[in-house]
Amino acid sequence: MNTLSNSLTKPQNESIASNGLSQGDVSDFFALLKPRVMFLVVFTALVGMVVSHPDVNPILAFISLLMIAVGGGASGCLNMWWDADIDAVMTRTRKRPIPAGKIQPNEALAFGLTLSAGSVLILGLASNWLAAGLLAFTIFFYVVIYSMWLKRSTPQNIVIGGAAGALPPIVAQAAVTGSVAWDSVILFAIIFMWTPPHFWALALVKSGDYERAGIPMMPNVAGPDSTRFQILAYTVLLAPLGMAPVFFGFGGLAYAVVALIGGLGMLALAIQVYRLREGEPAMRVAQQLFAFSILYLFLLFATLLAEHGFGFFRPVLG
Amino acid sequence: MASASSARFWGKAMTDMNSYRPTPEEQLRRKRRSRALGLTLGILCLILFAITIAKLGPQVLNRPM
Known part of the structure; x- marks a missing residue:
C-alpha cells in the first residue's frame, strides 16, 4: 500500500532520480x-x-x-x-x-x-x-x-x-x-442514491479487475446475486426520489416527465439485471444499466437546468 | 552517518542534474509545462483582480472628492 512517508521521501524511479526532470x-x-x-x-x-x-x-x-x-x-x-x-x-x-x-x-x-x-x-x-x-x-x-x-x-x-x-x-x-436549503439536499440525495446502482453495475462487469486489485467491491464480497438484489433495492428507492423535486416545487412539468420515464427505465433495467444472471446477456444488461444510469442522471439535471436557467419551468403542483 | 550518506546522495543527484542534457522531447514537454504554469498564474491574477473589483462594487468610484 502507498504510504505518505514513502511517497514524500523515496525517489520514485530511475528517471526522476537520475535527472530530476518531470516526464509529464x-x-x-x-x-x-x-x-x-x-x-x-x-x-x-x-x-x-x-x-x-x-x-x-x-x-x-x-x-x-x-x-x-x-x-x-x-x-x-x-x-x-x-x-x-x-x-x-x-x-x-x-x-x-x-x-x-x-x-x-x-x-x-x-x-x-x-x-x-x-x-x-x-x-x-x-x-x-x-x-x-x-x-x-x-x-x-x-x-x-x-x-x-x-x-x-x-x-x-x-x-x-x-x-x-x-x-x-x-x-x-x-x-x-x-x-x-432543501433543493440542494434533494439533489444530493438523488446523486447519493444513484451511485450504488451505477457503480455496482460496472462492478458486475469488471469484477475480475477489482478482484485482482484486492478491492472489496460488492460482487466480490457478497457475490453477484446479492449485488443484483441491492442494485434493484436502491433503484426502487431512486426512482421515486427522482420525482422529489416535483413535490418540493422546483421540478416542473418537463422534469416530471423526464424523471418518470427515466425512473421507469432505470427500474426496468434493474429488474433485467436481477433476472438475468448467467453468461453474456447478464453482462450486457449490466453494461446497459451502467450506461443508462449516466444518461438518467444527466437528463434529470439537464432538465432542471433548462427549466430554471432558460425559463422552461411550468409548475406541476399549484 | 545517515546525514553523511544523505548528503552524498543529494550531492550526486545535484551533480547528475547539472550534467544531464534533456532530450528534445523532454525540453518540449518542459516548455509546455512552463507555458501552462504561466497561463495558470496569469488566470489566478485575473481571478483575484475580478474578485476584488466585484466585491468592492460600483460604489467604490462614488466617493466624495
Missing part, C-alpha cells in the same frame, strides 16, 4: 484531474446554483463554479496518487498517468494539495467560508474517508463514499446563497 506533459497533469468526473461536478454544481435563483454577481458565481471544479479535480488527483498501486493492476485504470510512469507520485501529491488549498481559499474569497468549508470537507471526504479508508476495507465503500460525489450541488448553493 500538460495533458498528463490534466488527466490527473479526472476531466469526466470534473464535468459531472461542474454540471451538478451549476444546477445546484440555478435552482437557488441567486441574486449574486455573475463573475463571482462563475469563479465559485470554477473553484468547485478545481476542487473536484484536485480530489481526483489525490485519489490517483493514493490508488496508483491498484490502478496499475486494473485494465480500466492502468493507463492513468502515474501507473503509466508519465508522472511521479510526488508530483501528483504536490499538484493535488496545491490545487486543493488554492480552490478552497479562492472559493472562500469569492463567495463565503461556509461554501469553502464544504468544499474542503468534500475533498477530505473523497480522499481520506473514501480513498484511504473505505475503498479498501468495506463493500459499502461506494455507498458511503458516494456522499463526496453528491456534495457539489450543496457546495454550489452555499456559494451563491450563503446557506443550504
Whole structure:
C-alpha cells in the first residue's frame, strides 16, 4: 500500500532520480484531474446554483463554479496518487498517468494539495467560508474517508463514499446563497442514491479487475446475486426520489416527465439485471444499466437546468 | 552517518542534474509545462483582480472628492 512517508521521501524511479526532470506533459497533469468526473461536478454544481435563483454577481458565481471544479479535480488527483498501486493492476485504470510512469507520485501529491488549498481559499474569497468549508470537507471526504479508508476495507465503500460525489450541488448553493436549503439536499440525495446502482453495475462487469486489485467491491464480497438484489433495492428507492423535486416545487412539468420515464427505465433495467444472471446477456444488461444510469442522471439535471436557467419551468403542483 | 550518506546522495543527484542534457522531447514537454504554469498564474491574477473589483462594487468610484 502507498504510504505518505514513502511517497514524500523515496525517489520514485530511475528517471526522476537520475535527472530530476518531470516526464509529464500538460495533458498528463490534466488527466490527473479526472476531466469526466470534473464535468459531472461542474454540471451538478451549476444546477445546484440555478435552482437557488441567486441574486449574486455573475463573475463571482462563475469563479465559485470554477473553484468547485478545481476542487473536484484536485480530489481526483489525490485519489490517483493514493490508488496508483491498484490502478496499475486494473485494465480500466492502468493507463492513468502515474501507473503509466508519465508522472511521479510526488508530483501528483504536490499538484493535488496545491490545487486543493488554492480552490478552497479562492472559493472562500469569492463567495463565503461556509461554501469553502464544504468544499474542503468534500475533498477530505473523497480522499481520506473514501480513498484511504473505505475503498479498501468495506463493500459499502461506494455507498458511503458516494456522499463526496453528491456534495457539489450543496457546495454550489452555499456559494451563491450563503446557506443550504432543501433543493440542494434533494439533489444530493438523488446523486447519493444513484451511485450504488451505477457503480455496482460496472462492478458486475469488471469484477475480475477489482478482484485482482484486492478491492472489496460488492460482487466480490457478497457475490453477484446479492449485488443484483441491492442494485434493484436502491433503484426502487431512486426512482421515486427522482420525482422529489416535483413535490418540493422546483421540478416542473418537463422534469416530471423526464424523471418518470427515466425512473421507469432505470427500474426496468434493474429488474433485467436481477433476472438475468448467467453468461453474456447478464453482462450486457449490466453494461446497459451502467450506461443508462449516466444518461438518467444527466437528463434529470439537464432538465432542471433548462427549466430554471432558460425559463422552461411550468409548475406541476399549484 | 545517515546525514553523511544523505548528503552524498543529494550531492550526486545535484551533480547528475547539472550534467544531464534533456532530450528534445523532454525540453518540449518542459516548455509546455512552463507555458501552462504561466497561463495558470496569469488566470489566478485575473481571478483575484475580478474578485476584488466585484466585491468592492460600483460604489467604490462614488466617493466624495
